[in-house]
Amino acid sequence: xxxxxxxxxxxxxxxxxxxxxxxxxxxxxxxxxxxxxxxxxxxxxxxxxxxxxxxxxxxxxxxxxxxxxxxxxxxxxxxxxxxxxxxxxxxxxxxxxxxxxxxxxxxxxxx
Amino acid sequence: xxxxxxxxxxxxxxxxxxxxxxxxxxxxxxxxxxxxxxxxxxxxxxxxxxxxxxxxxxxxxxxxxxxxxxxxxxxxxxxxxxxxxxxxxxxxxxxxxxxxxxxxxxxxxxxxxx
Numbered sequence: 001x002x003x004x005x006x007x008x009x010x011x012x013x014x015x016x017x018x019x020x021x022x023x024x025x026x027x028x029x030x031x032x033x034x035x036x037x038x039x040x041x042x043x044x045x046x047x048x049x050x051x052x053x054x055x056x057x058x059x060x061x062x063x064x065x066x067x068x069x070x071x072x073x074x075x076x077x078x079x080x081x082x083x084x085x086x087x088x089x090x091x092x093x094x095x096x097x098x099x100x101x102x103x104x105x106x107x108x109x110x111x
Numbered sequence: 112x113x114x115x116x117x118x119x120x121x122x123x124x125x126x127x128x129x130x131x132x133x134x135x136x137x138x139x140x141x142x143x144x145x146x147x148x149x150x151x152x153x154x155x156x157x158x159x160x161x162x163x164x165x166x167x168x169x170x171x172x173x174x175x176x177x178x179x180x181x182x183x184x185x186x187x188x189x190x191x192x193x194x195x196x197x198x199x200x201x202x203x204x205x206x207x208x209x210x211x212x213x214x215x216x217x218x219x220x221x222x223x224x225x
Contacts, residue, residue, distance in 0.1 A: 001170070006153070033213070042201060042216040043154065088153060090214075097142055097161055097207075098169060099214065101154040 002027045004091050006102030014110050019076040021105035023089035030094040032065055032072045037104075038085045046074075046087075079109045114138050117202050117217040125225050130189040132220050134202030136182075142205045143185040144214065145169075145177060147198040154201065160185055192224045 003026040013019050023032065031050045035043040047056055049065035049072060056063045062075040072091075076083055086106045090099040114137030124130050134143060145157040146169075156169030158177040166177050174196060176188045189196055202217040 009151075035214075042219055043203075043214075045213040045215070048213065090154075097205075097212070098156055098159060098167075099144075100156070100170070101146075103151065103153040 002091075002093065002100050004089060004100045004102040006089055006105055008105055009103065010106050010108070012108045012110060013079050015081060016078050019079050019083070019107055021074050021087050021089075021107075023072045023074075023091070023102050025070045025091050025100075027070070027093055029069050029091040031092060032069075033090045033099065034063060034072075034074055035088045035090065035101075036085050037088065041085075043088060076107075079107070081109050081111055083107060084109050115202065115204055115215055115217040117200075117220050119220060120218065121221045123223045123225065124192050126193055127191050130192050130222065130224075132187045132200055132202075132222070134185040134187070134204075134217060136185075136204045138204060138206070138215070139182060140204040140206040140215075141182075142207070142212070143179065144203040144205075145175075145185065145187045146201045146203065147171065147196075148201060148219075149198050157187065157200075192222075194224050196222065197224045198222060 033048045034046040037043045054065040060077045064073045086104045088104045089102040092099045118133045144159040146154040155171045160166045160179040178186045200220045203214040205212045205214045
């Protein structure tokens, strides 16, 4: 079945450093979503990417969708303590409304 | 936050007992999902619904059943709870607007099976 792998599993950074998490799917995706979950909270939608090679930015966050639509990345520039949490990607294939989530990357930012 | 609630928020039960978790939405969204979250596994889809009385299985559906008799309610039932079903359960809703179908998550239910 479809699998979505996410690396790294954990990342500790000093405040101000950059952070990147990578998402890789075993199958071609029709779109991919990114979510953030704060400790003790629920996942909150960040963005959706649909087009091959698409790049979207939200302030310090940059999201990319690979040319083959099988991988994606989230890059945070100059991390802040408010960036702490677990970041998940979630992909779906054509003709279905099922999303398969990656295992998540837990980000810890040291002040 | 979207109008989505889950009940109960916490539950402790014993192995072999039936358990029903409820997800209630006030957004009139068509799609509803049940996920479980466990350390090292992220979020795994249990069942989802694409309309009233229309449901389908997800990745980890064994031991779970669902029902959706009204747009606003999606019930998840563990017929005979096992310790492996100890987890945090999240309900999510979404509505398809062109190609945009953001999922809104409920606050979660922490279930412990002793």
